[in-house]
Amino acid sequence: MKPIIYLLLFMLPAAVSGQEKGIQFRHFESWDQVLTQAKKEQKFIFVDVYTTWCVPCKMMSMEIFPREDVGTFMNKNFISIKVQMDSSKSDPPGIKQWYADAAKIKALYNIRNYPTLLYFDPAGNQVHRTVGQSGADEFIQNSADALDSNTQYLTMLKKANSGENLSPDFLKALTIGAWKASEREKSKFYARQYLSLVDDQQLLSEEGINFVTIHTERTTDPGFQFFLRNKQKIDSIKGEGTAFSTINWYMSKDVEDLVSINPTRPDWTKIYKDIKGRFPHYADELIIKRKIKYYTDRRDWAKVDRNVYLLIPEYGRMLTANELNGYAYNVFLNCNEVSYLKNALQWTSIMRSKEKDHSILFTRASLLYKLGRAKEAIGIIEQIIASSADQDLSGMEELLKMMQNGKKTWIEN
Known part of the structure; x- marks a missing residue:
């Protein structure tokens, strides 16, 4: 019997590994052997x-890979393999055997981030890829896209490069494909084309707003103007404050660019003038907030204090x-410094009157404790614990013990 068993094992094109219900990753001696087997079985390849x-x-x-639903789909449609890109002395022989092929795959398919998931048709042509x-559910959908020529990212890319007129739906799918493949410049390029062909009404849905948000990076991108034009409508769909915070995020990048010209001594007057010229309704908030960060980093608490007080009248509008x-x-x-700690405590009173949030109570308790008002601080922490019985409070309980024992809850600089 033994010779028969050995013969059967020898005839197997590759051993199969993996958990029974998940993806069955197969072991081959080389990439060429994978390609040969794919042609023989007429199956796509997943790497x-x-x-x-x-x-x-x-x-x-x-x-993800050990899941039964993932394994059912992948084992039916793909020959699946793993390729390790780094190396160490402790690598097993099967990994070392693939060093040369791994280097070729890295160079040929421009591997820069991990995990990179590659998909090939039975003829060995790369048709799809995702990164990250x-x-x-998303993994299964990405893998299903690899089987369909209408949704394969690299197939769509070839069509886009052929000079054909491209529909908005195609450009949207191509943008998403490029994003998933971590090809940011391509996704930005095709997003611009897509946004130039659709009107605002077509984008005013949760999915549409999410698309614009993801594919907008700077104030020079078309998506920025979409947010400026549709603030109220966006808030009605995504929640109050969504448009403002998103617009603010894009503009803050412009401020950061100006600060980076001389990060140790920014010319605040010049920076303010530049931002005021482009975003007159937002300049005050943007510059004050950036100053607060700048002075916090330098522990200039007098200037932090002064700039926070400039923002407080705008609490609920410019200041969250x-x-x-x-x-x-x-x-x-x-x-x-006691005076600045007391002022910060006053800030928590402003928030406490309008917001019910444990993080605000936690900050208030921390400031009270540092100011020597331990009894009040302990009472607040006990209140937080009592109202959050269904949560993991191990950290809060440890903090309570430290306060009860008179230990510092901050690190001295």
Whole structure:
């Protein structure tokens, strides 16, 4: 019997590994052998390109690839293999055997990020790729896209380069494909084309707004003007404040560019004049907030204090609770001057009257404790714990013990 068993094992084109219900990753001696087997079986090829140090790669291997629904789809439609891109002395022989092919794959298919997931047709032509971690449903959909010539990213790219007139739907799909492949310049290029062909009404949905947000990076991109034109409509779909915070984010990048010209001594007058000329309704907020960050980094608490007070009259419009809470907590962590700690405590009173948020109460308790008002601080922490019985409060309980024992809850700089 033994000779027969050995013969059967020898005749197998590749061994199969993996969990029974998940993707069955097969082992081949070379890339050429994979291509030969794909032609023989007339199956597409899926390649998980990974490194041993890549955390998202490990998450895919532990949480997505072993799933039964993922395995059912992939095993039916693909020959699946793994290719390791880094190397170490402890690599097993099967990994070392692939070093040369791994180097060729990295160069030929421009592998820069991990995990990169490559898809090939049965003839060995790359037709699709995605980069990065995804959930199970998204991974299955991405893999299904690889089987259809209408949704294969590289097939669509060839069509786009052929000079054909492209429909808005095609350009949208191509933009998303380029984004998933981590080809940002291409996604930006095709997003511009798509946005030039559709009107605002076609974009005013949750999906449309998300698309514009993802594919807008700067104030010079067309998506920025879409947000300026449709602030109220966007807020009605995505929630109050969405348009403002998004617009603010794009404009803050322009401020950052100007600060970076001389980051140690910014010319605030010149920067303000530039931003005021382009965004007159937003310049005050943008510059004051950037000054707060600048002076916080330099621990100039007098100027931090002064600039925060310039913003407080705009609380609820230019200044959010999260922002003011962040300013107050930074003072707690890094400042020991009583006058500024007391002012930060006043900021939490402003928020407390309008917001019900444990993070604000936590900041208030921290400031009270640092100011020597331990009994009040402990009472607030006990209140937080009592109202959050269904949450993991181990960190909060440890903080309570530190306060009860008179220990510092901050690190001295």
